[in-house]
Amino acid sequence: MNHQKTGRAVAVVAALGLMLSGCQGGTNKAAESDGNRVTGKNLNTINSAAVKSGTGEVTMAIGKTIPNWNTLTIAGDVSETVWVTSALYPSVFNTEPDAKTIKLNKDLIKSAKVIKQDPTTIRYQIQKDAVWSDGVPINADDFIYQWKVLNKKDCPNCQIRDAGGFDKVAKIESTDNKKTVTVTMKENYSEWQQLFQRLLPAHIAKKAGSLAQSFNEYFVKNTPKFSGGPFIISDAVKNQSVTLTPNPKWYGKKPNLKKVTFRMITDAQQVPTALRNDEVQVIYPQPQVDLLQSVKEMQGQGIKYQMNKSLVFETFTLNLSNSLLKNRVVRRALYTALDTKQMVAKTAGQLDPSLKPLQSLMILANQDGYEPKAGKLGFGEGAVKRATSMLKDAGYKIVDGKLMEPNGSKAPALRLVYTAGNPTRQAECEILAAVGKKLGLKLNIETTDSLGDTIAENGKYGYDIVVAGYTGAPFYASNASKRWTTGTGYNEHYSNSKVDKLVNQALQAKSRDEAIKLINEADQQVMSDVYMIPLYQMPSLIAYAGKYGNIRDNPSITGPTYNIQDWGIRKDQ
Structure with a gap:
């Protein structure tokens, strides 16, 4: 959704189960004392252990089904799908659990470095023995395929999540039997390590037809029979489970486990029961009070858990194609009338009163350069009267509790959607619907x-x-x-030339400080336009049977399966 990463009535919030807050820097003191909580200063090495090789199985619960297998598409870029397929689709760089360390995938790539600037030119040396599961070498063809489907030029009809920087690539050349790849950018590009994530096999794509046919259809609809990673799918039951077994053509260190199963449990309330009954041994849900309490109570069963500060932030995203919401004043009025402090207090703040609303979008509160903006713009203060005045000044009227547009027509009802089985998001939607009602808006709550x-x-x-x-x-x-x-792909209906310019300048910045300054300027504009309403940063929670080693949280989009080949049963078990 990382996309993403995608997740999870005011009076019944406590009963429904609330979002937890406070991990690492803002941890709840009661949680710190829990005997089954695993902690450590180095998030990249928590739960490290010597494990048995070539034996054991594990089942991990995931909260969504997988209707789309192509995680480079807008609909397929869902966290759970990324977690499953990260063992199949190799990436050049991966983000470590501290969300700061960017690590070269040395199983796949021998070296990757900038060889010149003006413009930025990068050279990648692919490992000689790196192959797909059918024995075809992983080479420049796979790099070029990703460039062409994502650059918006060679395949304008490819339904991409985003260009991922490939629209800034001028050319890709190869030598050494296609094992050395040289990428020349159109201009200086400071964040080149973003390139070549989740590679797909070009030779299979070629058999599937055109670029658009392979990208939009084949890799979307077909359960992958290929792999360039440590595991391969051996069985998949639609809307139920996906089973991975070691890839016999894997060119890296052999995985420790002989089988990993992902079981799809879309009702979050059933997840702790499955863990307690040993139907699953790993869960990575959106934290909620009742769920955490259940995990704590499983200490006697050997269940361990970790909580970290996440890079995932909760938002309301507004569809600017809607005839009402395309009007900036309506969006700004809604955000002005919403009391984000109250919303956090009634949801995430129940366990951590110090938790504050997120007031930025592009830089999060635990990252360098964060500057709160919402309050300075007058948003999130519960100022209903001011919001009403904003609407009236723009020609809107509230008649008998209903918002009337400047042309005299009744404002249409809005579809307010949250993930089925997620009580936290249900509560958030009910709070927003109540705020909308004060402005004459009808928000019909639906689930997906x-x-x-x-x-x-x-x-x-x-x-x-x-x-x-x-x-x-x-x-x-x-x-x-x-x-x-x-x-x-993330904002099909939002466009602001000022934002485009500032972000592009940040991409070409020669220092991090310069990039941060430019991004904060862009963020100020996006916040002012109210394409999204940020609420708060989420914590993350992972729980697992204590007999397993090397399982740990990773708050990036890659998720905890970033090192799935290292998971295993502890030797002391």
Whole structure:
């Protein structure tokens, strides 16, 4: 949704289960004393252990089904799908659990470095023995395929999540039997390590037809029979489970486990029961009070858990194609009338009173350069009278509790959507609906069982306002480019030339300080336009059977499966 990363009545919030807050820097003191909580200063090495090789199985619960296998598409870029396929689709660089360290995938790549600037030119040396599961070498063809499907030029009809920087690539050349790849950018590009994530096999794509046919259809609809990673799918039951077994052609260190199963449990309330009954051994849900309490009570069963500060932030995203919401004054009035402090207090703040609303989008509160903006813009203060005046000044009227547009017509009802089975988001939607009612807006609350399709507005899905979690990244400019610039997959209906210019300048910045300054200027504009209403940063929670080693949280879009080949049963078990 990292996309992303996608997740999860005021009076019944406590009963429904609330979002937890406070991990690492703002941890609840009671949680710190829990005997089954695993902690450590180095998030990259928590739960490290010597494990048995070539034995054991594990089942991990995931909260969504997988209707789309192509995680480079807007509808397929869903956290759970990324977690499953990260063992199949190799990336050049991966983000470590501290969300700061960017690590070269040395199983796949021998070296990757900038060899010149003006413009930036990068040279990649692919490992000689790196092959797909059918024995075909992983080479420059796979790099070129990703460039062509994502650059918006060679395949304008490819339904991409975003260009991922590939629209800034001038050319790709290869030598050494296609194992050395040289990428020349159109201009200087400071965040080149964003390139070549989740590679797909070009030779299979070629058999599937045109670029658009392979990208939009084949890799979307077909369960992958290929792998360039440590595991391969050996069985998949639609809407139920996906089973991975070691890839016999894997060119890296052999995985420790002989089988990993992902079981789809879309009702969050059933997840702790499955863990308690040993139907699953790993869960990575959106934290909620009742769920955490259940995990704590499983200490006697050997269940361990970790909580970290996440890079995922909860937002209301507004669909600017809607005839009412395309009017900036309506969006600004809604954000002005919403009391974000109250919303946090009634949801995430129940466990951590110090938790504050997130007041920025492009740089998060725990990242360098964060500058709160919402309050300075007058947003999130519960100022209903001021919001009403804003609407009246723009020609709107509230008649008998209903908002009338300047042309005299009744404002249409809005679809407010959240993920089915997620009580936290249900509470958030009910709070927003109550605020909307004060402005004469009718917000009809609906649920979705496919958040990716909802955000992509596919088929029966779609939304006017949707509550979802989005994943930040250590690369501010690249993340901003694919989420808030014109024509990117994440915001099909939002465009601001000032934002485009500032983000592009940040991508070419020669220092981090310069990039941060430019991104904050761009963020100020996006916040003012109210394409999204940020609520708060989410914590993350992972729980697992204590007999397993090397399982740990990773708050980036890659998730905890970033090191799935290292998971295993502890030798002392």
